[in-house]
Amino acid sequence: MTARRWRLDLGYDGAAFSGWAAQPDRRTVQGVLTEAITRVLRLPDPVQLVVAGRTDSGVHARGQVAHVDLPADTSADALMHRLARVLPDDVAVHRVIPAAPGFDARFSAVWRRYTYRLWDDASRPDPLLRRHVTLVRDHLDIERMHVAARTLVGLHDFAAFCKPRDAATTIRTVQWIGVSRAGDAAGTVEVGLRADAFCHSMVRAVVGALVAVGADRRSDRWLAEVLSSPVRHSQVIVLPPHGLCLEEVGYPPDDQLAARAAEARAVRTLPIPTPHPPSDQDHA
Amino acid sequence: MTARRWRLDLGYDGAAFSGWAAQPDRRTVQGVLTEAITRVLRLPDPVQLVVAGRTDSGVHARGQVAHVDLPADTSADALMHRLARVLPDDVAVHRVIPAAPGFDARFSAVWRRYTYRLWDDASRPDPLLRRHVTLVRDHLDIERMHVAARTLVGLHDFAAFCKPRDAATTIRTVQWIGVSRAGDAAGTVEVGLRADAFCHSMVRAVVGALVAVGADRRSDRWLAEVLSSPVRHSQVIVLPPHGLCLEEVGYPPDDQLAARAAEARAVRTLPIPTPHPPSDQDHA
Numbered sequence: 049m050t051a052r053r054w055r056l057d058l059g060y061d062g063a064a065f066s067g068w069a070a071q072p073d074r075r076t077v078q079g080v081l082t083e084a085i086t087r088v089l090r091l092p093d094p095v096q097l098v099v100a101g102r103t104d105s106g107v108h109a110r111g112q113v114a115h116v117d118l119p120a121d122t123s124a125d126a127l128m129h130r131l132a133r134v135l136p137d138d139v140a141v142h143r144v145i146p147a148a149p150g151f152d153a154r155f156s157a158v159w160r161r162y163t164y165r166l167w168d169d170a171s172r173p174d175p176l177l178r179r180h181v182t183l184v185r186d187h188l189d190i191e192r193m194h195v196a197a198r199t200l201v202g203l204h205d206f207a208a209f210c211k212p213r214d215a216a217t218t219i220r221t222v223q224w225i226g227v228s229r230a231g232d233a234a235g236t237v238e239v240g241l242r243a244d245a246f247c248h249s250m251v252r253a254v255v256g257a258l259v260a261v262g263a264d265r266r267s268d269r270w271l272a273e274v275l276s277s278p279v280r281h282s283q284v285i286v287l288p289p290h291g292l293c294l295e296e297v298g299y300p301p302d303d304q305l306a307a308r309a310a311e312a313r314a315v316r317t318l319p320i321p322t323p324h325p326p327s328d329q330d331h332a
Numbered sequence: 333m334t335a336r337r338w339r340l341d342l343g344y345d346g347a348a349f350s351g352w353a354a355q356p357d358r359r360t361v362q363g364v365l366t367e368a369i370t371r372v373l374r375l376p377d378p379v380q381l382v383v384a385g386r387t388d389s390g391v392h393a394r395g396q397v398a399h400v401d402l403p404a405d406t407s408a409d410a411l412m413h414r415l416a417r418v419l420p421d422d423v424a425v426h427r428v429i430p431a432a433p434g435f436d437a438r439f440s441a442v443w444r445r446y447t448y449r450l451w452d453d454a455s456r457p458d459p460l461l462r463r464h465v466t467l468v469r470d471h472l473d474i475e476r477m478h479v480a481a482r483t484l485v486g487l488h489d490f491a492a493f494c495k496p497r498d499a500a501t502t503i504r505t506v507q508w509i510g511v512s513r514a515g516d517a518a519g520t521v522e523v524g525l526r527a528d529a530f531c532h533s534m535v536r537a538v539v540g541a542l543v544a545v546g547a548d549r550r551s552d553r554w555l556a557e558v559l560s561s562p563v564r565h566s567q568v569i570v571l572p573p574h575g576l577c578l579e580e581v582g583y584p585p586d587d588q589l590a591a592r593a594a595e596a597r598a599v600r601t602l603p604i605p606t607p608h609p610p611s612d613q614d615h616a
Binding site: 059060061108110128129132135137138139140141142143169170171172173174175176178180235293 | 343344345392394412413416419421422423424425426427453454455456457458459460462464519577
């Protein structure tokens with residue numbers, strides 16, 4: 049039977065998952081979802097899910113996007129309703145639609161947007177948010193963090209902020225960083241980041257560095273020095289995963305999906321040569 | 333030693349509490365907080381906490397207000413920091429300040445504002461919100477709920493929506509009801525209610541009735557008929573507690589605190605006599 053590609057929009061509470069990527073003997077989002085789809089459609093072999101952002105252990109997602117190739121006669125509505133019945137309540141598939149031609153959840157994406165949530169009030173975090181915010185001991189100077197963040201925007205080698213991986217470039221284009229206080233809870237500071245892709249642990253390390261500046265423990269100049277480091281920087285603290293959430297993934301118009309996927313698969317390089325071999329990491 | 337009155341602003345995740353009010357052998361917010369304050373201040377007798385909204389089992393609070401009389405030499409900062417160390421992470425005291433003369437957390441309050449959160453998308457609720465939203469099977473017509481809610485605004489006997497209690501009036505003034513879709517999550521519908529006070533289970537029953545209208549299972553006329561019922565109405569469904577949160581409590585300017593407290597302690601009556609004896613319930 050011919051296969052058809054479907055786009056899945058989903059979210060999960062990362063607390064009880066060892067991240068997205070399937071691993072033997074670990075509870076992962078990919079593992080749970082693969083098992084559920086394969087079972088409700090009574091397929092002979094496990095489906096192959098491809099995701100936009102392969103989140104780490106404990107990281108949440110609200111706007112994750114995946115694709116999967118399924119038999120052409122699959123009913124999207126039936127699949128969604130059956131999944132709602134069998135999936136545990138810490139993962140939800142919000143939408144199942146036919147993918148446009150050329151769509152690849154990972155390689156067609158032009159950006160990923162993450163939010164890291166911090167709590168810097170003297171008191172304990174709002175109990176309703178406690179599983180999704182990270183407590184910071186110092187009061188944060190939001191304006192200072194916002195200004196410092198400008199140093200990081202643009203095309204850079206983010207090796208200083210990344211867990212090294214074999215055969216993986218750490219060159220990325222950060223398109224936007226926004227720092228703001230959330231209106232509904234006094235102590236909540238949200239750091240939003242958008243980039244073409246993120247390397248492993250990058251968001252949590254970048255926010256850790258911005259917190260150091262916002263708490264007046266480090267200067268703007270220090271941040272620039274860190275950024276220029278060709279290897280992981282020892283003074284950068286990687287914040288815990290529970291404050292991080294993949295909020296949204298951006299795709300180009302349908303007629304550019306295939307071209308974008310081909311482009312993203314190609315080598316990412318800086319204008320000047322670097323010692324890093326090319327790759328396509330998009331972890332956070 | 334002379335005592336001084338303090339105002340506490342606090343929040344809690346209601347999931348693991350049997351409500352606010354202390355009960356023997358039950359974990360309650362009042363019980364946990366009383367024990368913690370008494371212990372960190374090394375007081376000989378348990379402190380007496382008075383709260384603005386005595387929330388039911390499972391109901392959350394983000395803007396709860398309490399008062400407590402403590403020895404005059406108590407340091408608010410020290411108390412807050414010690415509480416942050418000893419309190420469990422599902423309750424947080426965000427602020428401790430000296431209460432203005434005449435302040436009574438319960439009787440000085442001029443309004444309580446609650447939000448009930450619903451999820452009406454075909455899929456399962458956003459996993460990050462699942463503990464604080466109630467899943468509704470039908471798609472909700474927000475505009476229709478908003479219009480129907482007007483029937484309920486004003487001074488009415490809300491007996492139809494209240495769990496009967498001995499010696500308790502069910503006459504309340506609902507000042508505002510707002511129904512809206514929350515921007516950040518596709519399926520989230522928020523129903524906000526503000527009243528001078530609420531009788532027992534009233535918010536959850538009112539929202540249950542509005543959901544019946546929004547889902548086209550009941551008419552506006554039905555809602556008016558329900559409201560006119562002098563006793564609890566059998567067709568009204570009381571929604572589960574985990575969707576409900578006490579968001580904010582309103583107080584008058586400091587120079588009116590004492591007068592307001594005296595007024596609230598007095599009998600609440602409709603312009604016409606009712607068979608209900610007076611009381612001062614403010615449950616939800």
